[in-house]
Structures are given as C-alpha cells and as structure tokens.
Amino acid sequence: MINRIAVPDLLAGLFVLMLGLVSLWQASAIPVSPLYAQVGPKAVPYVVASALTALGALLVLEALRGGWSANIAELAEAGPPNTKALGLLGAGLVLNVILIGPAGFSIAATAQFVMVAAAFGSRSVARDLLIALPLTLGVWFLFVQGLGVNIGAGLLEGLVLRLMGREVF
C-alpha cells in the first residue's frame, strides 16, 4: 500500500499544480503600474501563485508516495461514484442553463428540480412537478418582491403577474 502511486490523488495534485502555473502566468501578465507604489500590483499575485504552485508540487509528491485518500477511512470505504445520479443531476443543471434565458426562472428551475429529485431517487415526476411549480414561483416572488433582486419575468411569471392584473416588467 505504501509507495504505490495513488492515481486519483496524483490527478488532484496535478490540477492544483496547473492552477498554480496558470496563476503564475496571469501574475506575469499584469501590466506594470505607471504609478509609484512601494509594492506594485504584481508582488502579492506572484507570492500567492508561487505558493499555490509549490503546494501543488508537494501534493503531487505525496500522491507519488501513496497519496492521502487511502489513509482516510471515509474516503477509502466509499463505494464507486453513482454515475447515474451524477448524470441526472448534471443534466438538470444544464437544462436549467439552457431554459433560464428563453423561458424564465420558474420553468427552468422546475425542470431542474424534477431532474435533481430524480437523481436522488424520487420516482414520482408528477408529484415533484406539483411541488416545484409553486416553490419556484414562490421563490421568484420572494426574491424579486421581498429582496428586490432584479430577475426579469419569464413566461410563467409573466402569466401569473397578468392573472394578478399587474404590469409585466
């Protein structure tokens, strides 16, 4: 178990290393300020990016020495990822992004709600729809009217507003 390369941990380490290198690149791309300053805009980004790169390298080193996941019971005992649930949930999120522009928040979020509930094993689409529609509409009104968040009315919100005899904005 010791001294075997832990591939997932290695990938995680490499990802951090990559983030560090990208930050270094971005730090070097900061234009030098024409203004006088004791510490320019580049200094701290360089320090942070170097630190992240060094941490990534250390994580890679640890992964090459066997990694850390195997030593954490919770991680080691976990079963394989549930790809079906993850897939459904991911599809719900994608559907939301596609629908939210053309159809508005409530319809997009309802579609997402049904997909996410299905991902976690809910079998009754009809019941989830019945929960989701009033919930998303209620949340929309709460945020728009209560918190003053500016989210344009979509198809469903417009319909409800018109039924209430109010102007659609």
Next chain:
Amino acid sequence: MEAIDGLTLGFTHALTIPNLGWALLGCFLGTAIGVLPGIGPALTIALLLPITFQVSATGAFILFCGIFYGAMYGGSTTSILLNAPGESGSIITALEGAKMAKNGRAGPALATAAIGSFIAGIVGTLGIAFIGPVIVDLALLLGPAEYFALMLLCFVTVSAVLGGSALRGLTSLGLGLTLGLIGIDLQTGQPRMTFGLPELYDGVNVVLVAVGLFAVAEALHMAWRHHAGEKAEVRPVGKLMLSRSDLRRSFWPWVRGAGLGFPFGVMPAGGTEMPTMLSYYAERKLVAPEHAHEFGTTGAIEGVAGPEAANNAAAAGILVPMLTLGIPTSATAAIMLSAFQSYGIQPGPLLFETQGQLVWTLIASLFVANVMLVVLNLPLIGLWVRILKIPTPQLYAGILVFATIGTYGISNSVVDLLLLYGIGIIGMFMRRFDFPVAPVVIGMILGPMAEQALRQALTISQGDWSVFVTRPGSLAILVVALLALLGPRIYAVWSQRAAA
C-alpha cells in the same frame, strides 16, 4: 462601564418592534436551516445578501446573527434525532446524543442541548459585550504591520491548524487567495488575473463562490455518494424534560463547555470543532464514576451538555474578532464581513466608535435571540422534526432552486451560472479529496484586506520589509503563526526521535 452604557443603548433599540421582528425571523430561519442537513448559515446568509440593498444595516445584521445563532441550536436537533450532524459544530453532539435517542432519551438530550446552548449563548454574548471594548482599545494600538501579521496568523490557523492536513488546508486557502486577487487592483487600477476578460474586472462574486462551494458542491457530492434506499431513521422525541438528576449532571458540563468554547471562538483559530471535541474529552474524564459506563454505550448526558455549550459559546466568540478587528475566522463570519462591506462599513476597531449604535443593538439582539431560540426550540420541536423529515430528493432539489436564483439574481447572466457549476464541480472534488472548503471563502474575503495592510505597512516604512520583524507586536504575532504552522510537525519529529 462602557459595556453597561452600550448595552442600555443597545436594548432600547433592540426591543423595538422591527428589530424584534428581524431577530425572530433570523432565529426561525436559522433553526430551520440548522436542522436541515446540507444547508448551513454561511450559505443562507450568502443567499440573503441582496437584503442589504433593502433594509437598514442594523436590521440585516440582527437577521444574520439570528440565523448564525439559530443554526447552532438547530444543528443539535439533527445530531441527536438523526445521528447525522446538521452543522460541523454538532459532530461531537451526535456521539452521545444519538445514543441517548436510541435508548429513548431523546427528550432529555434535546433539553440539555437547548438549555446548555442558552446558557453558553448568554455567557458568550456577555463576553462579547465586556471583552469587545477591551480588545478594541488594544486594537487601536495596532498599525498595518501588526494587522498584516494578525491576518497571516488567521490564515495559518484556519487552514493549517484545523482540519486533517496542513498541506490540503493551505491549498484551499491558496485557491481562495487567488480568487480574491481576480479583478481590478484598487491601488493602481490594473486588472489582475483576469485573462483579459472584462467580465472578471469586478472580481469574482463572493455569493457565487459560497453558493457554489456550499450548495452545488454539496449536492453533487451527495449524488456521487448516493445509494438508493439509504435513509436514516428519525428517532421519536419523547418527553422534553430534564429530571433532577439530569439537571445536576448537566450543570457543570454547561458551565465548563461555555468557559472552554468562548476563548476558542475569540482566538483567530476559528471554528467550533476543536472546543466541542475538547469539551467532550473533558466531560468523559470528569464524569462521576457511577455514570462513566454510559459514555459510548447508552449515551451520557454530560457528553451532550458540554459540547453543545462549547459549540454555542465558540459561535459567540467568533463574533469578537469579526466586530473588533474586522477579521473573520469562519466562513459564516467571512460572509457577514462582506455584508458589512456592501454597506460601506469597515468592521474593525473603529466600528465601536463610528457605528456604536449598530454594534450595541446587535449585541443586545444576541441576548434577545438567545431567549427566542430556547423558546422556539423546545415547544416547537414537533415542527423541527417535520422539517427534518423532508426527503433527500426534494431537499437537494430545493436547495439548488435557491442556489440558482441567488446566483442568477446577481446579474441575470448565464455566465455566472456556468461559473457557479464550475466552482461546484471543484468543490465536489475538494470533498472527495478531503480539502476543507471554509479556507477558500476566508481567503477570498480576507486576502484583499491582508494585501492592503501589507502595502500600507510598506508604504509607511518606505519599502523596508524589516518593519514586520522590528515592530515587537508584529514580530510576536508572526512567531506565533510560525509556531502554529511548524510546531506540530517539529513535535512529531521530536517525539518520533524520542521513541526511537
């Protein structure tokens, strides 16, 4: 006494109808989200940040603090009845509390948790009122160099000292610091780390990151680990009464827990995990011999009373560095700090002077919230149990509805949603590989403040870096930070040598 005058002023404002209303709403919401697994105070306050454009600062902070305190109360209910901690500070409570519930003693466990939380909340809030002004006086002596050193210490403790691994904690912090750097540099106006994208000039939104890490990542990670048919059983509550012997056995653990928790919260070591753990071990050692066998078997009431008190006292303590120094030591405090910033208020030593009324009203409201919470929690336990029974599919689907609107509401941009999902995916892998997420949020909010302090210090010293080691205050703090970072490792090496 400054504290007495302040509290008198505070109570006259806290006891007005609107402010009582905010406190009640906060306590109610806080308990509900504390009860629900998978949703915590940091996420809730992040989602409610738009409220800062609508209501006065006082109202908003009373609401936020009610949520913060309420979540601590609610978390224990979940720990005891479901054996799954609702909040990180309630992990220890689940040890004995769930065993008591299993043996039909859920009622006394809930009662001792609620009353212990109340006592500790009152002790902790008194601590804020009396220690806060003292720390402010000290803090006024600090210059930018000391501030920078203090923030470094905070970075070290939240990332390297707490949690499983210093390496992974520091990596999380580095990620947060990097996110915090994105955008226009305030001193020189240069865009930094933006890949040349104008969309990033304003920086990455804190709400987006918090929602991504706490809601989307949590849902994705749960889906990853989800297995059909897994549903924990909610234990029946039974009678919510403390017998005379329960009361006698709970009293000293409450007091000790409160005494242990508060200083831990105040120190920039942030977090409620460590004091609850210490309180648990202390009670286990100090328990009367005739009850010692209950630990780990039928569930000992001392093991619920102590940690729950420690948890709430630490939560109160966390507000001290936030209000007096402007330094957040937990993710929730960091989000509250960004709420202060959106009002244009800079928490720090001057807050008690410039915003005295706000601060003291807030502190007085914390007392009010504590009373409300103990009243809400015990008689309304039936309601919280029903919230606890919301099935997982609908719960996570609902959380994501709030995540969507909270993010989309920032600027009606699909790009924000994609960024949210991207951060959610990173957060999911962070959970998978045991990287803590709180340092990301703290780094993102505290990082820019630390950079500002650094640059101010160096401007004052005319670019002389030795200022950090020649000023005694700064040097002392840096030495502590270094010890906190390296101490455990040096000790490990030393004890290995000693053993060999």
